[in-house]
């Protein structure tokens with residue numbers, strides 16, 4: 001009996017589609033075009049770098065990708081869906097998490113409580129559910145605490161879970177922030193300068209944890225000025241200058257590219 005092969009719109013098409021695809025993004029602040037027609041993609045499972053001189057627009061681009069800023073024009077697709085006009089909470093729900101160059105934890109809350117703030121859509125957030133289904137809420141809260149503890153273990157901060165976050169060093173704050181965003185199970189993680197201001201021993205731990213997350217299948221886009229770190233972590237780097245896409249390629253090739261060197265020298269001179 002002839003059989004018809006099942007048609008899959010699914011796995012293959014989905015795998016080929018970039019997880020994040022931004023096209024012709026523009027973001028103006030008054031007369032300044034901080035992002036000026038930038039396009040970038042992040043493929044599923046890859047770890048890519050985003051580099052460029054100071055003021056190139058990298059952080060503004062992250063803010064656009066994370067939904068905390070809306071573009072003046074251009075498109076952002078996540079898993080094929082147009083999301084440019086959505087805010088940061090929808091972006092997290094769509095699986096995009098981001099860290100900041102200078103993390104600002106809730107200083108007086110404990111390390112564990114800070115991680116718990118990264119949870120999404122727990123029943124306890126809705127008073128009526130709390131009233132109607134208290135058992136379910138308690139179970140979800142227990143599960144959230146368990147998950148937060150395992151994430152603190154992942155970033156090696158378990159021993160500090162009851163301390164207020166203010167006691168943490170700069171590098172430990174970066175690890176705490178990583179644990180916090182992992183509470184929402186992001187598929188893509190935007191890391192803004194994870195190495196900046198971190199002492200060498202914690203830096204190795206951060207690199208190791210980021211590599212592990214990528215090995216677990218998370219797609220990662222990394223802003224970093226430390227080229228040695230970029231070369232260790234990323235197969236592909238995208239270079240941005242004056243708000244625009246300049247070039248991309250393997251880190252060692254890009255670092256030797258005269259146009260890239262020129263952009264950095266221009267940045268220093270400016």
Ligand SMILES: Nc1ncnc2c1ncn2[C@@H]1O[C@H](COP(=O)(O)OP(=O)(O)OP(=O)(O)O)[C@@H](O)[C@H]1O
Nearest residue numbers: 029032033034052053054055056057058059060061
């Ligand atoms: N909220 C804002 N209002 C006005 N101008 C801004 C704002 N945010 C960024 N800019 C400007 O946009 C440009 C790009 O800044 P952005 O911080 O995105 O660059 P960057 O590549 O992340 O720089 P760095 O490597 O120094 O962090 C700069 O000229 C900056 O002064």
